[in-house]
Amino acid sequence: xxxxxxxxxxxxxxxxxxxxxxxxxxxxxxxxxxxxxxxxxxxxxxxxxxxxxxxxxxxxxxxxxxxxxxxxxxxxxxxxxxxxxxxxxxxxxxxxxxxxxxxxxxxxxxxxxxxxxxxxxxxxxxxxxxxxxxxxxxxxxxxxxxxxxxxxxxxxxxxxxxxxxxxxxxxxxxxxxxxxxxxxxxxxxxxxxxxxxxxxxxxxxxxxxxxxxxxxxxxxxxxxxxxxxxxxxxxxxxxxxxxxxxxxxx
DNA sequence: ATTATTTGACCTCT
DNA sequence: AGAGGTCAAATAAT
Numbered sequence: 376x377x378x379x380x381x382x383x384x385x386x387x388x389x390x391x392x393x394x395x396x397x398x399x400x401x402x403x404x405x406x407x408x409x410x411x412x413x414x415x416x417x418x419x420x421x422x423x424x425x426x427x428x429x430x431x432x433x434x435x436x437x438x439x440x441x442x443x444x445x446x447x448x449x450x451x452x453x454x455x456x457x458x459x460x461x462x463x464x465x466x467x468x469x470x471x472x473x474x475x476x477x478x479x480x481x482x483x484x485x486x487x488x489x490x491x492x493x494x495x496x497x498x499x500x501x502x503x504x505x506x507x508x509x510x511x512x513x514x515x516x517x518x519x520x521x522x523x524x525x526x527x528x529x530x531x532x533x534x535x536x537x538x539x540x541x542x543x544x545x546x547x548x549x550x551x552x553x554x555x556x557x558x559x560x561x562x563x564x565x566x567x568x569x570x571x572x573x574x575x576x577x578x579x580x581x582x583x584x585x586x587x588x589x590x591x592x593x594x595x596x597x598x599x600x601x602x603x604x605x606x607x608x609x610x611x612x613x614x615x616x617x618x619x620x621x622x623x624x625x
Numbered sequence: 626a627t628t629a630t631t632t633g634a635c636c637t638c639t
Numbered sequence: 640a641g642a643g644g645t646c647a648a649a650t651a652a653t
Binding site: 626627628629630631632633634635636637638639 | 642
C-alpha cells in the first residue's frame with residue numbers, strides 16, 4: 376500500500392506540473408482524480424492500520440496526525456510599548472509566537488511539493504539543531520480570511536549516496552507538515568473529498584509560485600497530507616504516540 | 626508603488 | 640539557556 380501511494384505521489388508530482396502549464400482545467404481535474412485515488416488508498420490503509428494498531432510502533436506508517444497536548448500559548452498581554460497592533464490584536468487567543476502544533480498536524484514526505492492548490496506565504500526560516508537543511512515556515516496567503524493553516528517544509532537529509540548536485544536536487548525529498556485546516560475559500564468542487572495539498576518548494580527559492588487554482592473544499596482532511604511514505608527516521612514525533620492517532624476505527 | 630521574501634530579533638516552551 | 644516558532648524591518652521582485 377505504501378509503495379502504491381508513493382508511486383501515485385510520484386506520478387502526481389510528475390503530471391501536475393506538466394498539465395499546469397498547459398491546461399488549467401485538466402490540471403484541476405487531474406488534481407482531484409489523484410487525490411481521490413489517494414483518498415481511497417488512505418481510507419483503506421487507515422482501516423487496516425486500525426486493525427493492526429495494537430502492534431504498537433507501527434513502524435511503517437503513513438500518516439500521522441499529531442495532536443498536541445495543548446494549543447499552547449497563554450494569552451500574552453501585549454501591553455505597553457510597541458506591540459504590534461496590526462489590525463487589531465486579538466487579545467485573547469492570539470498569542471502569536473510559538474505555536475507548536477495546533478490541533479493536529481499531518482506530515483508528508485514528498486519530493487517536489489508543488490502544485491496542489493493552496494497559496495502560501497513564507498514567514499520564516501530556521502535552522503534546526505543538527506539538521507542539514509533549514510526549516511521553512513509558511514502560512515496560508517489568505518490568512519486574513521480567517522485561514523490559519525500553516526505548514527513547514529524541510530528538506531530531508533541526503534545520505535552518502537549522493538552523486539552530483541543535480542542528482543541530489545532531483546531526488547531531494549521534503550518533509551512537509553501541515554497545521555490547521557484551510558478555512559479560506561469555500562468553494563468546493565463536487566468530489567467527495569477534497570484533498571488539499573499544498574506545496575511549495577524551498578530550495579533555490581526560485582520557483583515558488585504557487586498555483587492559483589486551488590480549490591479547496593472545506594473538507595477537513597487533507598488527504599494528500601496523509602499519504603506518503605514516511606520516513607520516520609528524520610522526524611521525532613515524540614508526542615504523537617500518545618495522542619491521537621486518528622484513525623477512524625474506534 | 627505594491628507585494629512577497631529574507632533574515633535577525635523577539636517570544637515562549639522545555 | 641537553548642531550541643523552535645513568529646514577527647517585522649529591510650530587501651527583492653513584480
